[in-house]
Amino acid sequence: MSEGITPSAVLAQMEITKSLSDQARTELASHAKLVRVDQGKRLARRQIGNQRLFLVDGNVVRACNGLERELDSCLGLSDPVELFDETGSEDDTIVTQARCLLLGVPASLLPKAGGAITQVDELDLDDAEGGFLAKLYEQINSNRLELPARPEVALRIQSLTADPDVGVSELTELIQNDATLAGALIFATNSPRFRAAKEITSVRDAVVRLGFSNTRMLATNLALRQVFKAKHQVAREAIAEVWEDSVLRSAYCSLLSQKLQLLNPDRALLAGLLSSVGAVPIIQFFDQGGSATGERKELDDLLQKLLSVTGVLVINYWELGSDLVTVAEHGASWSYQAPEPDYACLNIVARWAALAHHGRPRPPAAEIPAFETLQLQIPGDDGALVELAGSEAALERLQSMFAS
Known part of the structure; x- marks a missing residue:
């Protein structure tokens, strides 16, 4: 964790405080406090008094009403x-399950959290x-349908x-805590793409x-690839196509961010x-609901109409931040207009570029x-993004890094 982080910097990134004026946020920061807590420490709600407590970095287990x-x-x-x-x-x-960074803020000074609610009554559903x-909502709310597990290790590695102060030892230790990831990483390192003269047998050598x-x-x-899985043929084919499209979009998003020096x-x-x-969750629910032999068109129609709704559910459940919620909410909306560049804009252009890459129908870029x-x-008639010329x-x- 970075030693230079300040309450003001954290508040500037938090969804419920980032829209405050600089003066208001500075005043709030003067009453806030960052605390580092070692692994294995227990903290009860009654100990924090009239404070709201936020986990800035690390991971904890919360016990609430026996759960x-x-x-x-x-x-x-x-x-x-x-x-x-x-x-x-x-x-x-x-x-605390690891050394954590916590932020405490007086409850009386903090705005109430107001999460955006996706409107579903406007969807054209039969x-x-x-x-x-x-049924999907009911199963999620009653904890009978598990949303995909958040990819914790990948986020921690990112x-x-x-952090420029982190070295090979810290990264090696983190990866070694996940046996599946450690084994897969060593296997990948010994693949033809990365193979060295000497076989790699340790996580440390793989990272190096x-x-x-x-x-x-x-x-x-x-x-993330483990999240995109299904049991039966129709569902497996659908989820493989979604993953392949997501991989291509992610490549375009990353390259655009680098070339434009944005975000x-x-x-x-x-x-x-x-x-x-x-x-x-749509495909997995379809899979579990006895629709394993159902028509692919039925599933495609559900995906087209419900993708943004369930996307917002998952990203909110993973608590990845409002910027990625916006990506999920507007990923299929060509008309989305932001006041300034954001990840949703990058993703929309990446979606257009991916369709052009495969020669598929798409609206005019000018619109x-x-x-x-x-x-x-x-772009011209060939659909190539001018800014990514020479980036083939x-x-x-x-793409190859995320090949199935």
């Missing part, structure tokens, strides 16, 4: 997570589709490798061989990979506000 849930936040990559919600009791506790969505950038991308691939290329890549994550927001030249090899390399 336990693991909470995680990655400094700079996700919105800080509030540790105790309003519906809990004084007996609620957290136990009775069967409406029933499907109602956070760790973004791959470098931080490749290690980060491979870890993200291995973690963070790693988060842009993550935005592309997660742009269609809402397909996962898509995201091109103007990002100040991109309008880089695009192919990024």
